[in-house]
Amino acid sequence: MKIQNTQKDNLHIENINNVKVAQTEMRNNHMNGTTGIIVSGLIWLTSGFVASSYSSKQAVWTLLVGGALIYPISIIFNKIIGVSGTQSKNNPLTNLAMEGTFYMLMCIPLAYGLSVQRIEWFFPAMLLIIGGRYLTFNTIYGNRLFWVLGGILGIAAYILFSLNAKCHISALTGGGIEIVFGFFMYFNARRIMPKK
Template sequence: MNQATLAADAPDLAQAQADMRAAYWHGAFGVLCSALAWGVAAAVAALGKPQQAVWTLLIAGMFIFPLSMGLAKLAGRAGMHEKTNPLGRLAMFSTFGLLAGCALALGVATQKLEWFFPTMLLVIGLRYLVFTRVYGLRIYQACGLALAAAGLLLGALLFAPSPELKPLGPLLGAATGAIIETLFGITLFVQGRTGR
């Protein structure tokens, strides 16, 4: 099954998406692991260490995929899609966009630290829009748009923050990511119990 076949043959696309859903429990573990990374970053920000919170999110983010694969396997799923599934390549290519977005967010943070988390909310939100195609689930559109909208709103709020609000920016951003992803991750987990 190649990209041209997949684009032209809807049953092949549906089969590829079903393989991704079955292997990764609808992606629920990835979203929940991501929520955990946001949550740990929020805890670090709450301790008054915003720069460490930035690095916490980035470093914890490196463990999301391997941890989610392991959890999927523990839950009785394959934890890996079929090697011939072209949607695996789409997911992999979206990782390059994610890495570029992380670099952009770091660059933004050097100028305005409180904008790091809103930028990351946008970056992660846009990646989840790709997952709409990978998993064939519209819930990823809702999740991606919710994260992106939160990033835009929080960025606007922190454009010229008051002295009282400025130190709370990293905590607000990280906690927002944790809450949104936890809610969608739980929903995906419940939906994914069927394995289809």
């Protein structure tokens, strides 16, 4: 009985270590996800400027089209700063990242549908969607700051919705939060990343 419990404990420790190894690879090869946060923040800011200078409808499409470009642009930035932007094919966290992406994509029509009812609701809805997605990044990257980021985006969405904030205010708020967090996490990741 004691041998069986020891085997279970060893298997449990091995599984935890495998997750930690997978998270380390994701952190090191994607700069802890920070380039994606910064690129997303820039797209949100661009959308906010479009909303204030042109129209809210164009701002919605700016965020939707720009959002589709976040991953490829962040991969380019990763390569520029010297990280691969890819992970090994057998990294189990790749599936979680893809599942989170598909979940987010499945939620976007809800936000768009809200925008048809009232355009100001689109950006708070998107903040809730991406805030929820960031919660899974804690598991992917092993960094609890993603819980904080997701929570702050969710709270901001609620406040902006409650205040019936204009589109440009909501978009600029979301972009500002992501930029601040992105750069904070980037410099923190740079400090703790292994030297090559």
